[in-house]
Every structure is written in structure tokens, then in C-alpha cells.
Amino acid sequence: MAGSDLAGQPTAADLEAPRPPTGAAALRRVRAIVNPAAGSVGPGAAAELEQLVAEHGLDVEVEAVEPTTLQRALESAMAAAPDLLIVLAGDGTAQAAANLCGPEGPLLAPLPGGTLNMLPHALYGPGDWKASLRRALTEGVETPVSGGEIEGLRFHVAAILGAPALWAEAREAARMGQLQLSWRKARHALARAFSSELSFSLDGGPPQTARALALMCPLVSRAMSSDERALEAVALNPHGALEAFRLGLHTLLSDIIGDWRADPAVETARCRRGRAWATGRIPAILDGEPIRLHKQVEIRFERVSFRALAPPPAVPEA
8 A cells, every 4th residue: 555645844723732721711611512312321411510510610501402403502502612612422423513613613522422432432531421521621631633534524533434334334223223224234234245345545646445444543543643644544355254254353352462454454554635436335434423425535634623622642552
């Protein structure tokens, strides 16, 4: 795979390093949006969140909303120009809040309230939403979070393009209790697992093909530092169920049998820009949320996508 040219100077708009908020005065206006119907939230969460924030000397305006009004509630909270926006909901709401905040908006604390909680766990580590909120309020600094963009849709943890992303649609149907639909989607995913390929080009390099292309952000990539100006691109090419099983085992047991990137079915590179195409619409997962993209898409790395109130990023492993 062709790697990217990582040369380039930061612009004046780049936020180079985490920095602490300037005391309590910097967080005078705090808003919180809570979805009690999200997987791990519950009806009493709004009151508990308000109490936890008050224990840290801050006033917060908390709004508990129905899933159908989450976007409107986020936009209303943004219109109030808060210094900090706290979101306790699912993965999709965390992504929507990050997109609304952007690099110039308020600090964001996305708490784990959904199923996968990819962005909250990447920022605060494993734990429930109360532990994550305490970490944000006691250890949090202003942390620029980079990410990627595909078709105007941002992701800050990882994206998967290609047939393996179809399994997420089966998972979502099962989560909604639609078992027959989940079974049909699982059969469809299995049928396409080794019959379709994705074409792609990274940073102007030659076209290549793979079963799937994964794009990992610096926030979670163990091969890059958190301030690196690129995505880690991973081409997955298992030829048959046996190789797919081996790759899955390698991924799960990487701490024991070594880095999964060393698997023969894996190729890695850095990517700042790229494109991908297929014969039909491309199934994808963006930070845990399944989506169907157009059959030709552009990929772009974003140096600063939003600013989180989170502990400083850990130093990556060698």
C-alpha cells in the first residue's frame, strides 16, 4: 500500500496540544442533554448527572429528551453558546454533538450511554457514565480531537468500508428486537463476505483492492501518536473463512500472540486523503453506526474535528 506524505506545517488554526480550561470561569455555562431511553442511561440519570456536576462546583442546565427530539435539543443547546456541552446518549448522538461543536464550538464531554460507546471509551477509558463524567471534571483538559470525513460524515474513532460492515446492520436489527430481519441481514452479510471487493487509492497512489478498508483515527491507533496528522489505513484481505477466523483470533489475542497488523491478510499505511469505490453502494460503519455510502466516496483527514474535555491522551506503546 502506498503511504502518505506526512510533511506539512501546522496552520494557525491548529490546536497543538491539550490545555487546561482557565478555571471555573471558563465553564460558566454548562448544558447537558440526556436520553433516558439509551441503552445504559435510565430514567433517573438526568438528576444524577446534575448532582455530580454540582459536586464539582458547576451549575448545569440538564434536559432529558426523547430519542426523536435529540437533534433539535442538541441544536437548541448549541444556540445557548455553552462553554461545555455534556451528552449522555448513544453513539449516534455523541457523533452528532461532535459535529455540531466542531473545532470552534464549546468543549464536549460525550458520556457512554449507548451500546458500543466507541468515542466515550476512547476519551475516558472503560467504565460507566458516572466514572467518565468524574474523569472529565477532575482530570479533563481542553483536548483537540482529530478525525476523518467521508461524504461530509465525520468519525473520530474508526470507520470500516466494505462487506464486513454488513454485520453491523444485522446487529442493529437484533438490538431492535427484529430477529427475522437480523437473520436475513446476517445471511446477506455472510453471502457477501468473500464475494465482493472494495477498490481504493490513498494519497494519490495506485488503485488497490481489498475485502474491507478500515480507517483508524490517532485517538485509538496504537501505531500512531495522538497528534499525528493522518489516519491509519488498514486493508483487510482474508481469502476464505479460515483466514478470516485467523485474523479475528489475532485481533482478539494481540496482547498474547503479537500485533494483529503482522497478520498476512493485513496491510497498513498512513492516509491524509483517499477515495474508495465499488460496483454498488458501499456498506460502512462510522464509529459504530452502520450506514450505506455512495458507490464512490472521498476520504479526508481532519486535524481538529472538535475539542473534548478529557484527560490528556496516553503515550502510545512502542
